[in-house]
Amino acid sequence: MLQEMTRTLQTDVLVIGAGGAGMYAAIEAARRGAQVILADRGLIGRSGATVMAQMTVAAATAEPAADSVENHLADTLRAGRGLCEPELSKLLCEEGLACVREMDAWGVGWARQGEQFSPIMAPGHDRARCVYVDFLNTGPAVSRTLRTQVIRTPGVMRVGDLCLTDVVIEQGRCTGAVGLHLPSGDPIVVQAHAVVLACGGLTRLYARNSASANMGGDAYALALRAGARLIDMEFVQFFPIGHLAPRMIGMDPIMWDPFRYKLGGRLLNGKMEEFTHRYGAVDDGRYTITRDQATYAITKEVEAGRGSPHGGAWLSFAHCSPEQLKEAFGPVIGRLAKNGIDLTKTPIEVAPIAHYHMGGIAVDTAMSTGVPGLYAAGEAVGGANGANRLSGNAITEAFAFGRRAGASAAAYVANVANVASAASAASAASAASAASAASAASVANVAASASGAPEPSAAARALLGTLSPGSLAATVNTAAEIELLQQVMARHVGPFRTGQGLREGLAQIREIAARVRAAPAHRPQAFDPEWIDWLDLRTMTLVAEAVTLAAIERTESRGAHQREDYPGLDDTWLRHLQVRLPGTPAQLTLESIPVASKEAA
């Protein structure tokens, strides 16, 4: 039954995820001559984290005397607390700068003073380095600009509402992906020589998050099941001043950061006292405190019974006049007024909120995962930001790694095509060594798919078995299970962790996974919310377990990973924890590996 309804698409490069990284990857692959399908489970350019970014983009845009890539890199490495892969960090700073300029040429509208950009200071940077688009409009402007550019680039087919569930691997190389077409409920096979995983991070795993509904770790689960490796999964960044109260609608919870960049603002406890200095971090209303320090200070103050009424801290802009606020935030002040908020009169409540994931798919500087034909880009990638990401580096990373992944995938596809044309010769020589035998097998495979009708391969059909009806108990509410998982992660795998809490969390994650192991009992229908939840639970339980296992293993406190039972840095832990999913049945494994630069040195 599944096969009859299955539809097959063919392309050179499949990009999964149409946020900043995915759109940049699609543009770059296409302008290097590849045919591209840009797929997203939501709307193209509207569905990931990028469109929600209200803040800034870090890049050393100033003239050479005033700033440099080296300065930006030094700040990035310092924030990463020893766990950055320096080559990836360097790529972020270098290629990211080129992309910021390219985006400017494409008309994104970075804020300017005269001819020059007017970058602002953000925490952790040694100078004003963060460009932005007013007012709170960086993400929407970036998304719109890239989407326009995608449309202008010949060779990119955009497909929204396509939820890809597994990467297809045949003879050790990536040959596309399979998934569910949401509006019809039909299974889909996309045959591609290369796949770029650009579908973001995992912050939806947490009850309070600044993520979109499709950031439950899709990229990580796709990578793990394809045989790729993840690193640093225990490092989840909590944004310290996510909006808590009063309830606001139509505003992103991380919106207070730009206010702080421009206007300072004071963090106060429930007794209206400044408190960050008690935790070794003087802020002085100038917003110099780093994200992990602020998260720690607010959490500890709440624990000590000195929180704000809803369990966070107060953020006050009472030092600003209405004119200052209006100048800095224009129409946003009106939107706040509609929510009953007048910053000149009342402070608002803020609390830490899951915001970004430093860890992710292990790649080299070509964004290759090591699985031939499989690339990754954007937040999905681990390593560039180490144990703690610097403000403003996320969009820069999306640009830089997206562009690089697109270029690499296009080069790989061109190479595959050349090799395919010499397929018979290569086949004849295949017995020479194990290595050449493997390459000949893959060459034959490429030749067959290039010439053949779009018939799904046996491997693709097998993976589509995931969409077959199962025996999920009718009593299971899939939406409630997702909420439960988010609560478990917030309670036990949040910014502050203990071995006991993490093990409790792990047990609860596994209980949820066991309850939802079997698929829904009906076949997927048009826009089928239970199936969408179930596929999300399949991903989220796997990724939650990966985060928790790594957090249990890392018996130290570093950056965003804080173990109350192991306070302080332990330099024997200047290593990554690498997660894989080998075996049948597949099981997560954990291995400690050195930071690459240290090994090379």
Place this chain on the structure above:
Amino acid sequence: MKPVATLTVWRGAPPQEGHYESYPVPFEPGQSVLDGLRHVRAHVDPTLALRYSCINANACKECMVLVDGKTVYGCTTRLEAREMRIEPLRNKDWVRDVVSEIAPPDERLPDHQSA
């Protein structure tokens, strides 16, 4: 007794005819209509189809529905302690419940036909 918002929601999928179903949800000041619909999914009926991505930021523009006959975003419309009627957009193809086909035509799967 705590105040209640009653969401009267269009249910069903083509080719069948749709129908209304009513769901009382606990009312808390400040909530959005989308919050109310998500509450229905997690506490009453997970088969209720909604579409949204950004949840609260009004960035994705996916949660457009009719509330009492008016086209609005579910995430920026306040829930109220009364009966509110939620329907799919009238000028778009109906997919399921309050979900309509909103993707731009050239971003849909080519040659798409429902099975």
